[in-house]
Amino acid sequence: MTFSDINFLLIFILIYVPIYVLLPMKIKPYFLLAGSMAFYALNDIWLFPVLLINILIVFISGILEDRFFDKIGLRRFITRFGIVLQIALMVISILFFKNHTFIGVGFFTVQLIGYYLDVYRNNISACKNIVTFSNYVMFFPKVLQGPIVSFKDIESDLKMPDKVSLSKLEKGIRTFILGMSFKIIIADRLYYLWNGVQTVGFQSISTPLAWLSMYSYSMQLYFDFQGYSLMAIGVAQMLGFSLPINFRSPYLSKSISEFYRRWHMTLGEWFKNYVYIPMGGSKNGLKKTLLSLSAVWILTGLWHGLTLNFMFWALTLLFFIILEKTLLKKVFKSERKVVYFFRHVYVLIIIPFTWMMFAIGNIEQMGIFFTRLFNLTSVCTPLNVNKNDYLNYLSDYWPYLIGGIICCFPLMEEVLVKTRIYMTRFISFALFWVCVYMIMKNGNNPFMYINF
Amino acid sequence: MKKIFQRAPLFVFIYATLLFMFFSTQFSRTLQIYFPYFAVQGDTIVAGVSSMADTIEQTLLNPRKASHTVVMGNENEQIALPDVTSSGEVSESSEVLSVMDEPTPTPIYGEPLEDIIAASQPSTYYVEQPVDQSYFNDAVFLGDSRTVGLQLYSGWDNCDYLADVGMTIYDCLDRDISFGDIQHTTAREVLSSSRYGKVYIMLGINECGSNINTYFEKYTEVVDQIHRWQPDAIIVVQGIMKVGAQKSATHPSINNTNITARNEKLATLANDWYIYYLDINEAVCDENGNLTDGYSFDQVHLYAKYYSLWCDYLLEHGFVFNGVRR
Known part of the structure; x- marks a missing residue:
């Protein structure tokens, strides 16, 4: 069963959405994270740990940048290192792991680089909550072919999802x-x-x-x-x-x-x-x-x-x-x-x-x-x-x-x-x-x- | 609140639809995995009913034959030329044949084909030699999408084509196909109502997943049937064209090992009398026996420009009436 199979998508939605809608607000982010993780893990279990470690690295660098907000040199280093790492990961995965590429690795990379730059330029403050951050990166509806969302745009939704109304x-x-x-x-x-x-x-x-x-x-x-x-x-x-x-x-x-x-x-x-x-x-x-x-x-x-x-x-x-x-x-x-x-x-x-x-x-x-x-x-x-x-x-x-x-x-x-x-x-x-x-x-x- | 009630049926309906869809797609898939004879391709059920019926027949109704097959074991001889033909019969029928100087095969209604094959082993009515395009004036090609490709890109419009994408040996006679200007007809109608001098067949790539013995039996049956309709025609069985190396290495059933096994069986159909076997793989394969790299986009169909290789091979290997029985 491949990820891009529409049957898979339909089944996933069929089971997932009703449960999500019925869950209390507090549990929703965790359930969303579980869903996104399942999506990735089902696609390719071997690259899944790499993905998680990568998210952790970006998350920690964001917090470090916020912590040492007055040390420009260190922040610049972190940002540059982060961007190079993301690009390297993308290139390596495209060139060497043809059968084990993350689905939508390009979209993934682009969003993380955007996040690094936003934090570096103080457009946003770094995300302090690992669940929120992972949800942003792995949000399963968009992993395949975008749309590309900046953290700023989706942050409020992630922290406080809209009440699901029937309309x-x-x-x-x-x-x-x-x-x-x-x-x-x-x-x-x-x-x-x-x-x-x-x-x-x-x-x-x-x-x-x-x-x-x-x-x-x-x-x-x-x-x-x-x-x-x-x-x-x-x-x-x-x-x-x-x-x-x-x-x-x-x-x-x-x-x-x-x-x-x-x-x-x-x-x-x-x-x-x-x-x-x-x-x-x-x-x-x-x-x-x-x-x-x-x-x-x-x-x-x-x-x-x-x-x-x-x-x-x-x-x-x-x-x-x-x-x-x-x-x-x-x-x-x-x-x-x-x-x-x-x-x-x-x-x-x-x-x-x-x-x-x-x-x-x-x-x-x-x-x-x-x-x-x-x-x-x-x-x-x-x-x-x-x-x-x-x-x-x-x-x-x-x-x-x-x-x-x-x-x-x-x-x-x-x-x-x-x-x-x-x-x-x-x-x-x-x-x-x-x-x-x-x-x-x-x-x-x-x-x-x-x-x- | 009122609004919610107004809309509730909508979502119940959508949910029910999704559920239905989930189960139906899953169901059809499960069917295909566990019961391959129900494999649904497009609108028609192929490779199915007959193979199941044959298997049951073989194992239940005719235990002797089934056990015989098992005991033989050897892949190439699973359907060996049966022991029913006694030596007396052979000599008798070959005597009858030897006095004939025209290749008018006797009607074989009711007789097992194997008898005919065995009886006609040592004779040759046609010799293989290069021919020109007019040779195909009275020819018809029966086949799947590859033959459709031949029809579209050979440039030969002096012959007929009974070809359709997805055609298999199981449905080739009764499948709804278009033929010339006729939108809907079947190969059965065409072959039983017109006269041809040569019938070229290439079928087998779509049903690579089906049982090889069933496939061969069905093939024998079709050839036999065509011979009854076209007693004066020669039937040229073309070996299944192979696939590219990559496809062959990755596909569970459409691979060259499987194709070669089938071709070896098909070759045994040739009786040097009215059935001949040709293997166009000699023209399109590389030294490893795979479809030459670069000849095909999808590793299954030749690029249009390489259909000439197929055509040239057929022109090189025409079957011309010899008249002399050696």
């Missing part, structure tokens, strides 16, 4: 169902399109299929990630916590920089607070701005993975963001409708291109894919192409593709989470049952039920 519980369930639908109904279906294209091999796909698969992958990535984030927010809501939202209909953005203010917002926020602003930000002249931007994007590339394609991806984005801040600045100031239209088109072309760099780990394969996108037969000869392959894929996947396009607009979030009419309940039920049906029919784990 909040219902909202949590609705948010969870929406996230699950995004993941199960759209992302997990579109996964097969991209998988199919990879199985065929990029050298043998037709140009229309290359474009189709590029857009399909872009949607798959969004709904997978957004789905997980919404599920995390929903579960947290059921438990009486409020987590920040992670996406705000990013594909409706009008520039690349705007896109990344609306895509994985909590990571962007983190980089803004702990890298961009400390390095000068946008208030100290263009040179500083560009320098801090470069630092942010190189680090973002490294954070996503230590392979070349992520660096490629990040640098391309950096290029376009710099372009927007310099050459395109004047154009972007215009408020004419035509300009808006072309800005949308620009985002919807550039972003999927960059996702292809993100998705294809092998640089040579990436090159082949791009030759197929533009049908550059002279650069790379296509082999055994089936001219009508895109029609086959369209006939198989059109419902999910259309559903995906509709859900790129904030419609579903508006209907299901924000409004409270009876229709929304009905839709929630319907979606829930569709998800149940799909899980039963196809299985959640793509490798478990696949047919040849």
